[in-house]
Amino acid sequence: MPKHSQELIARLEDEALKIRRHLIRMIYQAGSGHPGGSLSATDVIAALYFHVLNVDPKNPSWEDRDRFVLSKGHACPAWYAALAERGFFPIEELDTLRKIGSRLQGHPDMRKTPGVEASTGSEGQGLSVGIGIALAAMLDRRSHRVYVMVGDGENDCGQTWEAAMAASFYKLDNLCAIVDRNLMQLDGPTKHIMSLEPLADKWKAFGWKVLEIDGHNFKEILKAFDKAESVKGKPTVIIARTLKGKGVSFMEGAVGFHGKAPNEEEYEQAMIELGGEP
Amino acid sequence: MNYGTWKKESQRTFWARALLELGRERKDIVVLSADLSTSVKTSVFAKEFPERHFNVGIAEQNMMSIAAGLAASGKTVFASTFAAFGTGRVYDQIRQSIAYPELNVKIVTTHAGITVGGDGATHQIVEDIALMRALPNMTVVVPADAPETYLAIKAVADYVGPVYLRMGRADVPTIASVQDDFELGKATVLRDGDDVTLIGTGVMVSRCLVAADELTKEGIDARVLNMSTIKPLDRDALIKAARETGAVVTAEEHSVTVGMGAAVAMDLAENAHVPMKRVGIPDVFGESGDSDELMEKYGLTAENIIEATHDVMRRKGGAL
Incomplete structure (x- = not known):
């Protein structure tokens, strides 16, 4: 019998759909934001918050909680939607995204938003922050795990590789990175801007256990997180092949929706495609 | 005109002593270096507490963001390198990962200013105070002599929040009148x-x-x-x-x-x-x-x- 039941998979798919609808609505209402990279990251984030992470929404600063750091901070609408659906703050609050006085900043602010573990937005820093959290866990002999989602474009950043080198040197098997490999960055396809291949070999060479999966297939996502947890003596990176804009036909693979909100017509179309009410 | 009989002492030695004592008193003290631990004297702490010292190599960006992660988990972190590399080189990491979330990281630098001497302009940062002063949430401390450095390190360890503390490489005249007291x-x-x-x-x-x-x-x-x-x-x-x-x-x-x-x-x-x-x-x-x-x-x-x-x-x- 497979470890992950059809029921669980169906529930995660349902949560992911809810997150997608939330984030499209949030970005539409805000009039700005990053739908493409939020949609590509959604399934992995849904799997984390509705199955993998040991967190307590009633006690967001519980010391033994698992930590998630969204290094690609611009995808935070997906994170906020997952946190709200998980009960960290009221779902109605999602509609305050990017508005003055809101706890939901345009990029994650750990001081404002319950459940947000690190302030990110300037690319390339989140994996290092994750190392710090993982080292603290090691020093305190705590068994919680640290997950860091890195954007595809963040593989351009020197600091990502400084961190990659250090994490394996410190043998941080409590650390798991996920590369949201949507093959795109702001200016266009990664292979045209700054080619990353052979990406898996690079991470392997830096001492990581590398798992390559379809980042929109929950069976593969869950299996990869299980595997990552069983790896000892080194960190694991899950290279999740994803589609930028996943779930909304005209945003899929479209460079134009990296950092642009849908207009009214696009919003209505997107909501229909996601099975929601515009 | 000279400083006559004034005793000259090393700020770095006094900082190392204060840090070592803090390490003995407090388990939450964690120290980060970037391949300059012998120059900035974090090596003294590292020798006694190897498990609480991380030398990240020549990777100051990584060091600052790691410091943020450690601090987010309740550690009091001292990240130390030369002033040029601990401010200008990592301004964005300090800004986003440390100052913005107001994390408890103490950036302690040595070799600030032109008294670095022979290494020349690349190492003689003369704008680090400006950079750190510009950051919201940041406290900026520049002790006058070695004994005050010792007191200031103890004081910033007790203060919760980001701090930039700078000192020079050269030994500096000890001023009798600043030795007794230090209030941030x-x-x-x-x-x-x-x-x-x-x-x-x-x-x-x-x-x-x-x-x-x-x-x-x-x-x-x-x-x-x-x-x-x-x-x-x-x-x-x-x-x-x-x-x-x-x-x-x-x-x-x-x-x-x-x-x-x-x-x-x-x-x-x-x-x-x-x-x-x-x-x-x-x-x-x-x-x-x-x-x-x-x-x-x-x-x-x-x-x-x-x-x-x-x-x-x-x-x-x-x-x-």
Whole structure:
């Protein structure tokens, strides 16, 4: 019998759909934001918050909680939607995204938003922050795990590789990175801007256990997180092949929706495609 | 003019001692280095507490963000390297990962300013105070001598929040009067006087005291303030001194355009209109040379402070 039941998979798919609808609505209402990279990251984030992470929404600063750091901070609408659906703050609050006085900043602010573990937005820093959290866990002999989602474009950043080198040197098997490999960055396809291949070999060479999966297939996502947890003596990176804009036909693979909100017509179309009410 | 019989001591040695003691007293102290642990003396802590010291190699960006992660998990983190690499090279990491979330990271740097000497301009950062002063949530500390460095390190460890503390490479004259007390955010009056206030920070405090002694011979009674916390600036002490003495001279081993003197000038412009003059490094990069020769060439001597005093006294309409 497979470890992950059809029921669980169906529930995660349902949560992911809810997150997608939330984030499209949030970005539409805000009039700005990053739908493409939020949609590509959604399934992995849904799997984390509705199955993998040991967190307590009633006690967001519980010391033994698992930590998630969204290094690609611009995808935070997906994170906020997952946190709200998980009960960290009221779902109605999602509609305050990017508005003055809101706890939901345009990029994650750990001081404002319950459940947000690190302030990110300037690319390339989140994996290092994750190392710090993982080292603290090691020093305190705590068994919680640290997950860091890195954007595809963040593989351009020197600091990502400084961190990659250090994490394996410190043998941080409590650390798991996920590369949201949507093959795109702001200016266009990664292979045209700054080619990353052979990406898996690079991470392997830096001492990581590398798992390559379809980042929109929950069976593969869950299996990869299980595997990552069983790896000892080194960190694991899950290279999740994803589609930028996943779930909304005209945003899929479209460079134009990296950092642009849908207009009214696009919003209505997107909501229909996601099975929601515009 | 020289410092005669003044004892010179290493700030780095006193910092290392304070850090070691903190390590013994507190399990939450974690130290990060970036391949300069022997130069910045975190090696002393590392020797006794290898499990709480992480040398990340020449990867200062990584170091600062790792520090943030450790602090987010409740650690009191000391991240230490040369001032040039601990500020300019990692400004964005400090800004986003540390200052914005107000995390408990102490950035302690050595080899600041031109007294670095032979290494030259690449290593002689003269704008680090400006960079750190610009950041919201950041506290900026520049101790005047080795004993004050020891006290300041203890004080910043007790304070919760991001701190930038800078020191030089060279041994510095020990000033008897600053040894007893250190309160974060408080300027201390090292010498009373009514004619002019000399405000020094770091290695320039001792120069201010020497200048004040010389000025006595001319009948000028100078007050000397040690402005060891540059942010938040001790506005009360500053305004009080400006009003009581009617003239201010600042002295710092830093670019005169954007450092402590600039901070003082802004406050005086808004709160106390008295003649003032800034002594410091002009808007230029440094160069290789002997520390003392560089201090002279770039205008950082007691004589420069005396000259500046003459200027403000003239404008004040005083004795000169």
